Amino acid sequence: MSINIYFGRVVKQLRDTNRLSQEALAERADLNRTYLGEVERGVAIPSLATISKIATALNLPTSDLIARSERLLHDEKSRSELARVD
Numbered sequence: 001m002s003i004n005i006y007f008g009r010v011v012k013q014l015r016d017t018n019r020l021s022q023e024a025l026a027e028r029a030d031l032n033r034t035y036l037g038e039v040e041r042g043v044a045i046p047s048l049a050t051i052s053k054i055a056t057a058l059n060l061p062t063s064d065l066i067a068r069s070e071r072l073l074h075d076e077k078s079r080s081e082l083a084r085v086d
Helices: 003-017 022-029 033-041 048-057 062-085
Strands: none
Touching (some): 003 033, 003 062, 033 048
């Protein structure tokens, strides 16, 4: 899976944790709700400016949002590699 899928999962998880609807987060980030849904599903590839808007709307540094996505990607790859060894 691509980093876009993991980024979307992280955004959705954080949105849910903050008890925000897609519409509410999209409004905070000045994005279209449909586009935010595409980002969460990994269909849309957000620009760095968009990633920054989403991070700000979630009260996170942009680097933290990206790092969480990378960690999820690497954790998943590690699990996948371990499964192949067994």
